[in-house]
Amino acid sequence: xxxxxKLQFIILGLLNQHPLTGYDLxxxxxxxIGEFWQAQHSQIYPQLKRLxxxxxxxxxxxxxxxxxxxxxxxxxxxxxQLLHTWISDGTPDLTATKDEFILKLYFIRTSRDPRLxxxxxxxxxxxxxKLTHLQARLKTVFPTKASQAENYGHYxxxxxxxxxxxxxxNWLQQTLIAIxxxx
Amino acid sequence: xxxxxKLQFIILGLLNQHPLTGYDLxxxxxxxIGEFWQAQHSQIYPQLKRLxxxxxxxxxxxxxxxxxxxxxxxxxxxxxQLLHTWISDGTPDLTATKDEFILKLYFIRTSRDPRLxxxxxxxxxxxxxKLTHLQARLKTVFPTKASQAENYGHYxxxxxxxxxxxxxxNWLQQTLIAIxxxx
DNA sequence: TTAAAACGTGTAATTAATTACATGTTTTAA
DNA sequence: TTAAAACATGTAATTAATTACACGTTTTAA
Numbered sequence: 572x573x574x575x576x577k578l579q580f581i582i583l584g585l586l587n588q589h590p591l592t593g594y595d596l597x598x599x600x601x602x603x604i605g606e607f608w609q610a611q612h613s614q615i616y617p618q619l620k621r622l623x624x625x626x627x628x629x630x631x632x633x634x635x636x637x638x639x640x641x642x643x644x645x646x647x648x649x650x651x652q653l654l655h656t657w658i659s660d661g662t663p664d665l666t667a668t669k670d671e672f673i674l675k676l677y678f679i680r681t682s683r684d685p686r687l688x689x690x691x692x693x694x695x696x697x698x699x700x701k702l703t704h705l706q707a708r709l710k711t712v713f714p715t716k717a718s719q720a721e722n723y724g725h726y727x728x729x730x731x732x733x734x735x736x737x738x739x740x741n742w743l744q745q746t747l748i749a750i751x752x753x754x
Numbered sequence: 755x756x757x758x759x760k761l762q763f764i765i766l767g768l769l770n771q772h773p774l775t776g777y778d779l780x781x782x783x784x785x786x787i788g789e790f791w792q793a794q795h796s797q798i799y800p801q802l803k804r805l806x807x808x809x810x811x812x813x814x815x816x817x818x819x820x821x822x823x824x825x826x827x828x829x830x831x832x833x834x835q836l837l838h839t840w841i842s843d844g845t846p847d848l849t850a851t852k853d854e855f856i857l858k859l860y861f862i863r864t865s866r867d868p869r870l871x872x873x874x875x876x877x878x879x880x881x882x883x884k885l886t887h888l889q890a891r892l893k894t895v896f897p898t899k900a901s902q903a904e905n906y907g908h909y910x911x912x913x914x915x916x917x918x919x920x921x922x923x924n925w926l927q928q929t930l931i932a933i934x935x936x937x
Numbered sequence: 938t939t940a941a942a943a944c945g946t947g948t949a950a951t952t953a954a955t956t957a958c959a960t961g962t963t964t965t966a967a
Numbered sequence: 968t969t970a971a972a973a974c975a976t977g978t979a980a981t982t983a984a985t986t987a988c989a990c991g992t993t994t995t996a997a
Contacts (some may be wrong), residue, residue, distance in 0.1 A: 584861040678767040679907030724862030
């Protein structure tokens, strides 16, 4: 496989909660799932067709207003089965994080390179902003213990993302401190 | 752009240090650069051709043994310029880490899901192994202060990766502790 | 001496993902 | 009442990336 087509499982996972239209799925990527995965509608509609061809989902057409057709997709029993299998199966491939900043850093040879400190400052700003954003999300999305228990996996990954960003900011900070002053 | 074609910059960055053949570049991805970026030779050879067409690199043919031709690529002045520009330019897009385990976790709704604890254990094992591997690399690749200063960027990213994995393992550990026992 | 491993360079097929193109309906707020 | 925003669904073109196909040379170790 060229990749692993995770989009199909995301779609199954979302449809496993509620029936949704292609448009609804697209919006899900603008909202919470978009925090850690991206997909465009031009990828979603063909994937829905493939999943339906394979029998993992079905759709019913509903009319909105006078004539606007909506296709409401439902997961099938075999679809739910496939989803369960995917989650249950091992996940042995640790994602190689293709971080462009890290890549650039690789080509910085000395601590006196004048590009280094500005780069670190920019990343510190960006990751601090991201951290602030994630902390705000945690407060709005999971304000109570009950809400955390209700959607435990999502709660865990938000927590994880916050910890990751906090580490990143801290590392940038420590690295900036460690760099010897220009001579 | 569909992506950002970072491979071209990696090639330029490596050629900026020494002239290399396509085969050498391929091997670089099996070695140290492969720790955080992947590319196959089937991607590298066409990219070399494109970079040469654009005037960023040139090659000279050398004969190895009786008749085996090697193309040794060199970076040009405009290529070095392009590399410098890429590094100097801002890196505002924080990589969305597409971590399959995190994605699966999103679809785990409750802390009583029987799949949760095994998943966390597997990830703890994998990330512990990765951490151990990275720590060993740090010791072999950068045994002395001098070696760290010589390739400062690379040293920083190895350090960063170790901290990241240490955080990941710690988070998995804390999460396993926090999960209520089955009833 | 000979076979395997490593060296060395390519192309083809397939899949994934992004951007752009394309079209029409319904709702909402000025 | 009307224009903009949101709803709704697709296809086409392009680029990136992986796997597979393809071929030949040189070195090394049994």
